[in-house]
Structure formats: C-alpha cells, structure tokens
Amino acid sequence: MFITVKGERKEIADNITVSELLKLENIEMPEYVTVSVNEEFVQHENFDNVKINDGDVVEFLYFMGGGK
Amino acid sequence: MAFSNEQLERYSRHIILKEIGVKGQQKLLNAKVLIIGAGGLGAPAALYLAAAGIGTIGIVDADKVDLSNLQRQIIHATNDIGKLKAESAKESMQNINPDVNVITYHEFVNSKNILQIIKDYDFILDGTDNFPAKFLINDACVISKKPFSHAGIIRFQGQLMTIIPGESPCYRCVFKEMPPKDAIPTCRQAGVIGAMAGVIGCLQALEAIKFITGTGKLLTGSLLTFDALEMNFHKINLPKRNHNCAVCGDNPAITELTDYEQPACDL
Numbered sequence: 001m002f003i004t005v006k007g008e009r010k011e012i013a014d015n016i017t018v019s020e021l022l023k024l025e026n027i028e029m030p031e032y033v034t035v036s037v038n039e040e041f042v043q044h045e046n047f048d049n050v051k052i053n054d055g056d057v058v059e060f061l062y063f064m065g066g067g068k
Numbered sequence: 069m070a071f072s073n074e075q076l077e078r079y080s081r082h083i084i085l086k087e088i089g090v091k092g093q094q095k096l097l098n099a100k101v102l103i104i105g106a107g108g109l110g111a112p113a114a115l116y117l118a119a120a121g122i123g124t125i126g127i128v129d130a131d132k133v134d135l136s137n138l139q140r141q142i143i144h145a146t147n148d149i150g151k152l153k154a155e156s157a158k159e160s161m162q163n164i165n166p167d168v169n170v171i172t173y174h175e176f177v178n179s180k181n182i183l184q185i186i187k188d189y190d191f192i193l194d195g196t197d198n199f200p201a202k203f204l205i206n207d208a209c210v211i212s213k214k215p216f217s218h219a220g221i222i223r224f225q226g227q228l229m230t231i232i233p234g235e236s237p238c239y240r241c242v243f244k245e246m247p248p249k250d251a252i253p254t255c256r257q258a259g260v261i262g263a264m265a266g267v268i269g270c271l272q273a274l275e276a277i278k279f280i281t282g283t284g285k286l287l288t289g290s291l292l293t294f295d296a297l298e299m300n301f302h303k304i305n306l307p308k309r310n311h312n313c314a315v316c317g318d319n320p321a322i323t324e325l326t327d328y329e330q331p332a333c334d335l
C-alpha cells in the first residue's frame with residue numbers, strides 16, 4: 001500500500017501499526033514523538049494497536065527546545 | 069497621526085506594499101510586541117521588528133552577553149560581552165530605529181511575573197531555550213488570551229507555530245506534557261547552526277507583522293518545520309484544537325500557573 005509520510009508518498013507493507021511504522025522510519029525516542037494520522041493525533045498508548053491504512057497521511061512531530 | 073517625511077522615507081518599502089500601505093504601517097507603529105528571550109530567535113526577530121517600526125517592543129532576558137552567544141545572537145556584538153542582553157538588544161534596536169520604544173525586563177519569566185509582563189502586549193514571541201519556559205509561555209498566553217508565536221531550534225532544524233488562544237490548537241494540544249529533563253537535548257548540548265536562529269526568528273517576526281496588519285494567512289493550525297540539511301520546509305496540518313487540552317480545552321485542568329520543573333530523566 002501507499003501512504004504519505006512527512007509529505008512524501010511511499011510504499012510500505014500492508015497491515016502495519018503506528019509502532020511498526022516508527023521503527024521502519026528509524027524514529028528515535030518514539031515515546032517523545034507526537035504522531036498524527038490523517039490530521040488526528042494517535043495517543044501513545046495506542047501506537048501498538050492503531051493500524052496504518054492505504055492512503056493515510058502520517059506526520060511525526062518532535063520536541064524542539066532550543067531558542068537562545 | 070501623520071507620518072513625518074523621515075518616516076515616509078524610512079517605511080517607503082512597506083508603504084508601497086498593497087498589503088501594508090499607510091494604514092498597515094500606522095498599525096505597526098501603534099503595536100506592542102513582546103519578545104521573551106534576547107537570544108538566537110529573539111535577536112533577528114527584535115532587529116526586524118524594530119526596523120519595521122513596531123512602536124513598542126518589550127524584551128525579557130536576565131542573562132548577560134557571553135562570547136559563546138555571538139555565533140548566532142546577532143543583536144549583540146563583541147564589545148557587548150558582559151552587558152545585560154536586554155540592554156544590549158535595546159541599544160541595537162534603537163540604533164536601527166529611534167521611533168521604537170523599547171521596554172526591557174531584566175528577569176526570566178516565571179509563574180509569578182509572566183501574566184503581568186505579557187498583559188500590555190498585542191503579540192508575543194517565544195524565543196526561549198527550555199521546555200519549562202515554553203510550556204509556561206503557552207499556558208500564560210492561553211489563559212490571558214494572547215496570540216503568540218512558538219518556536220524551537222536544534223542542530224540544523226527548526227519549527228514554529230502561531231497560536232490564537234481559543235481558536236487554533238495550542239502548543240499543549242500538540243505536546244501534552246514536558247519531556248523529562250535531558251531526554252531532548254538543548255542547543256548547549258547538541259549545538260545549533262547560527263543561521264537557523266535567523267531563519268526561524270525572522271519567520272516569527274513575519275508572523276507578528278502579519279498578525280498586526282491583518283495580512284495573509286497566519287501559521288495557525290499548522291506547524292512549519294525546516295530542515296537545513298535537506299533544505300526542506302514542511303508544513304504539518306494539525307488536528308483542530310483539542311477540546312480535552314489541559315489548558316485550552318473546554319474544561320481545562322490548568323487554570324493557574326505554577327513553575328514547571330522538568331521531571332528527571334530515567335534514561
């Protein structure tokens with residue numbers, strides 16, 4: 001199936017969860033990453049059971065604390 | 069208030085813009101913008117906002133200029149080392165534009181002083197370098213219904229979003245709670261490319277100017293990220309304001325400010 005991750009369309013295996021996608025994308029410290037699927041946030045406790053579907057738009061949002 | 073000949077010339081490149089014009093420039097001259105942090109993000113934002121003729125600019129910082137700041141904090145110069153950053157910033161802003169009334173605050177924001185400091189301003193820029201301050205600014209601005217620009221930078225990356233309390237999602241709608249201390253590196257620990265502060269600080273200044281003049285579309289409801297290594301800007305559309313948000317939700321748990329401490333990291 002095809003999904004859009006960080007604005008880029010890519011092919012991934014069917015039937016994967018948010019947790020599995022985070023691993024595939026080599027996302028470090030996923031416990032501190034906010035994930036949205038189709039402009040809805042996925043709660044961290046649901047990363048293991050929310051499935052990614054064909055055509056989904058997935059975004060990863062990271063903490064950035066610097067500024068000075 | 070009529071423009072002087074000098075002002076007509078100084079702001080001619082604004083006045084010629086159909087989106088700004090005489091009316092927009094008048095709004096800028098009447099506006100009050102607060103910049104929290106006279107550092108990497110605050111420096112370019114303060115310079116451009118002063119140059120743009122923002123009538124009143126507040127600048128909050130208790131730090132003194134240090135040699136390691138000068139790689140990115142372009143509002144300060146080598147001979148400013150040891151001066152209070154707020155005062156050094158004020159001098160630079162008034163050298164650029166004597167029209168601007170600069171108000172300095174030689175303190176860091178905390179739960180006791182922030183509501184009083186932000187009270188008189190139309191728009192606020194978060195140029196701080198730590199999560200307790202970023203969460204405090206979000207919560208204080210939401211509680212006070214003050215529009216503001218949130219931003220963060222690290223290494224070759226930066227991001228920002230604009231928040232109109234009660235309308236657009238707030239920082240806490242996206243990031244519910246502070247990460248543990250040292251879980252997410254700071255610029256001191258991880259480094260930051262100086263020009264990144266310039267890019268993101270300038271974008272914050274643009275948001276302030278757009279808000280004041282009512283020009284264009286604000287960065288509300290989305291988070292703009294910039295990756296300098298890939299040279300890629302990416303705008304993430306956010307879910308609508310979270311009705312269960314701890315501070316901007318319909319029944320907020322946070323109605324009073326406390327000083328946030330970052331929980332210790334168990335890593």
Ligand SMILES: [Zn+2]
Nearest residue numbers: 238241313316
């Ligand atoms: Zn919120």
